[in-house]
Amino acid sequence: MGLYADPERRRYPVYPNLDHKKFFPGSNIMIATVTGDYSERVESLPDAQVKSELLGVLQSMYPNITIPAPLDFTFHRWHADPIYRGSYSNWPPYFVQQHHDNLRANVGRLYFTGEATSQKYFVVLLSMTALCVLQVC
Template sequence: MAQNLKYANTGTNSQVSLLELSSVDHTCFYIEQVLSGGHGLMVQGYYPLVKAMAKDIDIRLNHRVKRIANGYNKVMVTIEDGSNFVADAVIVTVPIGVLKANLIAFEPKLPEWKLAAISDLGVGNENKIALLFDKVFWPNVELLGIAAPTSYACGYFLNLHKATGNPVLVYMAAGRFAYDLEKLSDEAAADFVMLQLKRMFPDATKPVKYLVSRWGSDPDSLGCYSYDLVGNPADIYDKLRAPVGNIYFGGEAVSVDHQGSVHGAYSAGVMAAENCRKHLMERLGSGDKIQLVSCREEILEATVPLQISRM
């Protein structure tokens, strides 16, 4: 149970609030509004989805935002090279880790209730070490778990060969363990993972290639996804997603029902965009007074064909 809790929330067990859990007949489970269809793995990654959604949209890459100035009718966004963009409103969907680190300066400063909500939400870390081999030497199962004396050193391998046909295992590390792995070089991290694998398969071959993530130290993420800290106030999500003037907030951290998930980030973004649109219609006199969209009225429309493996 402790290990499942760590991976589901990417935080340490002592930090995660038990308000996220319920107990029935001594069995703990997450209070989460699960979408129908079960879990699936995107065989081609998220690129097909991103490509379809980005069609006909002006997207600027490598534009790291450093400052957002909130005026009466306009918002000015300043990026790293000093260039400015002016708009009627802005939707902020950066990871919660970036907001917690104050890497974006807001002018005027965000109100205390907003800063408290950002501070009160936890952000965890989960890293992956992908290993490509020249052949498969493991059984055709979805996961290969590692038992350890403490939950700190526990981990598991995701078998991508079962889903994609490629001889790839992905080692998953979460919580404090994930941060400690980031202190190692890519080679040292891969060597450590191979030691764990050889305990299960002594004849395991060396990987042909490996890829190591570092979400905890990546300046564009500073963590993986959010979770409830012990003692969080009940209205934290209301405050997180509440707009401040012409600035709106989206992302997985503001999704009550689907926190820490891609569909949660998407639906929260749709909600923020719709609320922003209605706000501008009211301000510009293009419509009657309209209530803001509730987080539980998020609408998902699946229009992109995707290759999904149920493992």
């Protein structure tokens, strides 16, 4: 996990690296997180500009390393999507297994899915996206 402090609040502060033995070793997948008003700003930018900003932040974090261009780049404009509106799961420390079981339990014929319901890949991992990337969908 990389953390970055910038004079501009919420400017790409968290970088979970999914290339980890407990997630997707050898995948070279990295996620950048933005929140609040900054996320709305980022959503309004063209993909190329967001990618350029991210590479600039990584270069600031690691000034003695040449940061290679990514093989691929994508991000979901969650705030603009009326189905999501910027939501993702972030479980507090007191969240226990029973809470998780309740969260993903079906209600009649209605079933819940997504990263919030995954026991293994909750919180920062967008499970299906990462799996699709690994399987070259």
